[in-house]
Amino acid sequence: MTEIQESPFGGGAFTPSAEDRESIEAWFALYDAHSAKGDVERMADMAMFPLNVVTDGPDGDGLADRWTRERFTSTMAEVMGGGGPGEIEMRSVRTPHFLTANLAVVVTDATVTTNGQTYEMRYADLLTKSGGRWVFQTMVQGGWADAWKEAPASA
Template identity: 55%
Template sequence: MALLPDTGYTPSPDELASVDAWFAAYDAHSAKREIERMADLAVFPLNLVSDNSEGDGASAQWDREQFVATMTQVMGGDDGDLTFDSVRTPVFLSSAMVVVFTDSTMTTAGGETQQLRYADVLIKRGGAWAFQTMIQGGWGDNLR
């Protein structure tokens, strides 16, 4: 993970490792299209921020049911596992809040790749990280 200059809250090595471990678990579930397990790592209602095909900003809140339905549709069927090669930059706002910027290459089992850039807001609850906000361009037409 890349780190920003020392400003504001400085995370410990253990805090950095805990965010890294959270993403490793989330990516593993994503790779296998385990949508329910992905949802287990979220706080609902989940905030989504995006843009739509008209170029306007869009936002919504999804409950678990909407998240599972949309992610099942977007991630497709059982066409084999996905792989992710990601570089993440965490910006800790406190010991319990982190915004994580991600540049990722997703590769399908068939070898097709897609470049992704997104950000997630994670909060710590009961000592465990959960994502509360997803920010990514191109999802706006799916937000309702």
């Protein structure tokens, strides 16, 4: 019987500590606070640019793009500007999947209520550590391809 070896490139099974999980929870608590205020500049401070965005559309075609900080802040300001601060309620359940101590894919199941309408969504973020702190580098959410195709191209 052959014994399974860990890859010489790393990336073997990583078991996060309670502190690792808490650091992700704290990161999202801060990000959510900025989001609730519509503070897209502070949200952008928590990202690594260029930022990868991945989505799909109703036609089944996927779209991947790389956004500058300017593209992120302008798109998020437009997306978040409809309801205004305090008019959006979001409840999230997040499930982090640690690849290593410094890389985590976090799947979020969220319920958003705005203007009397409730929506459910699922999305994922790839977080990495940079300078000893978590930042998000990739956003993945279905259904945005048409809107992103119409937005100004990345600089």
